[in-house]
Amino acid sequence: MENQSIIQLKSFDxxxxxxxxxxxxxxxxxxxxxxxxxxxSGTSIGANVEEATGGYSKREFAVKIGIAYKEARETRYWxxxxxxxxxxxxxxxxxxxxxxxxxxxxxxxxxxxTRQNIIKxxxxxxx
Numbered sequence: 001m002e003n004q005s006i007i008q009l010k011s012f013d014x015x016x017x018x019x020x021x022x023x024x025x026x027x028x029x030x031x032x033x034x035x036x037x038x039x040x041s042g043t044s045i046g047a048n049v050e051e052a053t054g055g056y057s058k059r060e061f062a063v064k065i066g067i068a069y070k071e072a073r074e075t076r077y078w079x080x081x082x083x084x085x086x087x088x089x090x091x092x093x094x095x096x097x098x099x100x101x102x103x104x105x106x107x108x109x110x111x112x113x114t115r116q117n118i119i120k121x122x123x124x125x126x127x
Contacts, residue, residue, distance in 0.1 A: 018042030
């Protein structure tokens with residue numbers, strides 16, 4: 001396995017947790033629509049991180065990281081819906097939220113840093 005960044009590892013692990021939760025939700029609560037939304041957004045985080053890593057330019061990287069950030073925020077929403085709807089107990093909900101919030105913070109930092117680097121490059125190329 002190639003060297004992977006922390007965000008690649010954490011987003012993959014989170015995607016696996018989301019996938020397992022999806023299967024559990026279908027078996028135990030039959031909440032198909034919300035489970036599908038959770039699966040799509042929760043696994044999309046890592047997929048977009050992978051796409052960003054393989055991007056052709058810093059701008060493409062920034063766009064894909066931005067999408068991963070938005071997907072993480074959407075996933076947080078669906079987790080809150082499932083908890084409020086009584087499908088997740090407090091322990092599972094908190095565990096998933098800790099991981100999701102961590103991804104949001106990391107992606108936000110990467111997004112901000114990438115944006116700053118692009119701006120610096122633009123300024124230096126104009127000089």
